[in-house]
Amino acid sequence: xxxxxxxxxxxxxxxxxxxxxxxxxxxxxxxxxxxxxxxxxxxxxxxxxxxxxxxxxxxxxxxxxxxxxxxxxxxxxxxxxxxxxxxxxxxxxxxxxxxxxxxxxxxxxxxxxxxxxxxxxxxxxxxxxxxxxxxxxxxxxxxxxxxxxxxxxxxxxxxxxxxxxxxxxxxxxxxxxxxxxxxxxxxxxxxxxxxxxxxxxxxxxxxxxxxxxxxxxxxxxxxxxxxxxxxxxxxxxxxxxxx
Amino acid sequence: xxxxxxxxxxxxxxxxxxxxxxxxxxxxxxxxxxxxxxxxxxxxxxxxxxxxxxxxxxxxxxxxxxxxxxxxxxxxxxxxxxxxxxxxxxxxxxxxxxxxxxxxxxxxxxxxxxxxxxxxxxxxxxxxxxxxxxxxxxxxxxxxxxxxxxxxxxxxxxxxxxxxxxxxxxxxxxxxxxxxxxxxxxxxxxxxxxxxxxxxxxxxxxxxxxxxxxxxxxxxxxxxxxxxxxxxxxxxxxxxxxxxxxx
Numbered sequence: 001x002x003x004x005x006x007x008x009x010x011x012x013x014x015x016x017x018x019x020x021x022x023x024x025x026x027x028x029x030x031x032x033x034x035x036x037x038x039x040x041x042x043x044x045x046x047x048x049x050x051x052x053x054x055x056x057x058x059x060x061x062x063x064x065x066x067x068x069x070x071x072x073x074x075x076x077x078x079x080x081x082x083x084x085x086x087x088x089x090x091x092x093x094x095x096x097x098x099x100x101x102x103x104x105x106x107x108x109x110x111x112x113x114x115x116x117x118x119x120x121x122x123x124x125x126x127x128x129x130x131x132x133x134x135x136x137x138x139x140x141x142x143x144x145x146x147x148x149x150x151x152x153x154x155x156x157x158x159x160x161x162x163x164x165x166x167x168x169x170x171x172x173x174x175x176x177x178x179x180x181x182x183x184x185x186x187x188x189x190x191x192x193x194x195x196x197x198x199x200x201x202x203x204x205x206x207x208x209x210x211x212x213x214x215x216x217x218x219x220x221x222x223x224x225x226x227x228x229x230x231x232x233x234x235x236x237x238x239x240x241x242x243x
Numbered sequence: 244x245x246x247x248x249x250x251x252x253x254x255x256x257x258x259x260x261x262x263x264x265x266x267x268x269x270x271x272x273x274x275x276x277x278x279x280x281x282x283x284x285x286x287x288x289x290x291x292x293x294x295x296x297x298x299x300x301x302x303x304x305x306x307x308x309x310x311x312x313x314x315x316x317x318x319x320x321x322x323x324x325x326x327x328x329x330x331x332x333x334x335x336x337x338x339x340x341x342x343x344x345x346x347x348x349x350x351x352x353x354x355x356x357x358x359x360x361x362x363x364x365x366x367x368x369x370x371x372x373x374x375x376x377x378x379x380x381x382x383x384x385x386x387x388x389x390x391x392x393x394x395x396x397x398x399x400x401x402x403x404x405x406x407x408x409x410x411x412x413x414x415x416x417x418x419x420x421x422x423x424x425x426x427x428x429x430x431x432x433x434x435x436x437x438x439x440x441x442x443x444x445x446x447x448x449x450x451x452x453x454x455x456x457x458x459x460x461x462x463x464x465x466x467x468x469x470x471x472x473x474x475x476x477x478x479x480x481x482x483x484x485x486x487x488x489x490x
């Protein structure tokens with residue numbers, strides 16, 4: 001197995017005339033938790049959609065899973081299924097919690113769906129809500145179901161877009177514990193987009209700071225928080241950046 | 244003068260009342276003529292609805308999901324089709340299928356002849372499929388586009404994600420089928436033109452109502468009208484039950 005999952009060169013995403021993402025160099029190491037931080041509109045979600053293989057970069061080359069061949073667009077199904085993303089505003093099917101969590105497994109024609117779904121729901125503390133209708137869930141429960149339906153797939157790479165935004169401290173801790181458990185047991189590579197510097201500090205091995213679509217700085221977590229090189233990173237880490 | 248008008252009004256009310264009573268008797272005794280007309284109506288509109296759904300639902304879903312050059316033109320044509328006067332459709336089908344028309348002159352088995360049930364089905368399909376497609380497109384577009392992306396990120400194939408979104412849009416899809424059925428079961432102009440209202444063959448509820456009213460045979464006309472209303476009501480109840488089961 002290769003020691004990196006993503007490598008990107010000169011990645012650009014342009015909508016119309018507006019370039020919303022410019023990342024000259026990107027490496028995500030296998031088994032790492034990369035935190036992507038930055039203010040709203042910095043291009044974090046766009047980068048995540050590119051890494052989820054849902055959206056091709058307008059320019060640049062992306063390599064995935066140690067392959068020497070760049071990603072083809074649209075990527076083949078077997079490649080796409082190695083990555084799963086939890087969206088900032090998760091949408092569930094109008095069905096039971098169980099069936100929502102089972103969706104990805106059933107799409108793959110997997111076996112042992114029931115025990116796997118029950119285990120995933122257990123991980124996010126929602127085992128007792130398996131038969132609840134999705135539309136009856138609170139915001140926190142919905143976010144946890146969205147995480148469970150990704151965890152159940154045991155992906156090689158898990159991409160999380162603000163998974164704890166607008167959640168109370170209890171739900172935040174449940175999700176963070178589930179992520180720690182996933183890393184411990186499955187050595188899953190995780191890319192976590194968050195605007196919460198403290199969360200990035202608690203969880204990440206490496207941190208990337210995006211501002212106005214540009215990668216300002218990327219470093220190991222300790223170096224990033226203790227001795228940031230760029231003055232803008234320093235300001236962001238200290239909470240002095242006004243945005 | 245006043246006395247005469249009052250008499251006429253009373254006479255008309257009596258006529259309607261008598262018509263209702265006789266209509267009830269015709270229905271109660273399952274009058275063979277009435278039942279035959281109902282059978283032809285259901286056969287024509289049911290078959291046309293199946294074809295309309297088979298064409299309209301995939302077309303509407305495709306228009307709801309896809310982006311391509313010329314999509315606006317296709318949607319504009321579809322909207323035009325949704326408001327197309329049935330009698331114009333009838334005229335168009337008549338010209339196509341007549342002996343000297345572009346299809347009728349081919350004289351092949353798959354082209355239905357004028358004044359047959361097949362010709363009526365063709366006309367009704369042309370009337371109802373734009374409605375089914377248009378409402379399906381609106382229903383699909385009403386589902387948050389992010390859902391499809393989220394399902395794909397969970398490993399769904401394009402086809403699986405499409406089916407899941409269609410399932411989410413099922414209420415609108417069911418409404419599209421109801422609208423399609425409503426538009427053809429109560430339509431008279433096109434079936435009159437291409438069917439010819441031939442007794443025992445192409446006579447359907449609407450054309451029979453027109454004929455019996457003209458003949459002054461109000462009891463039969465009212466009986467047929469009541470059945471038409473009942474069919475329309477039952478189709479709506481059926482669709483609502485289906486909708487309830489899938490909710």
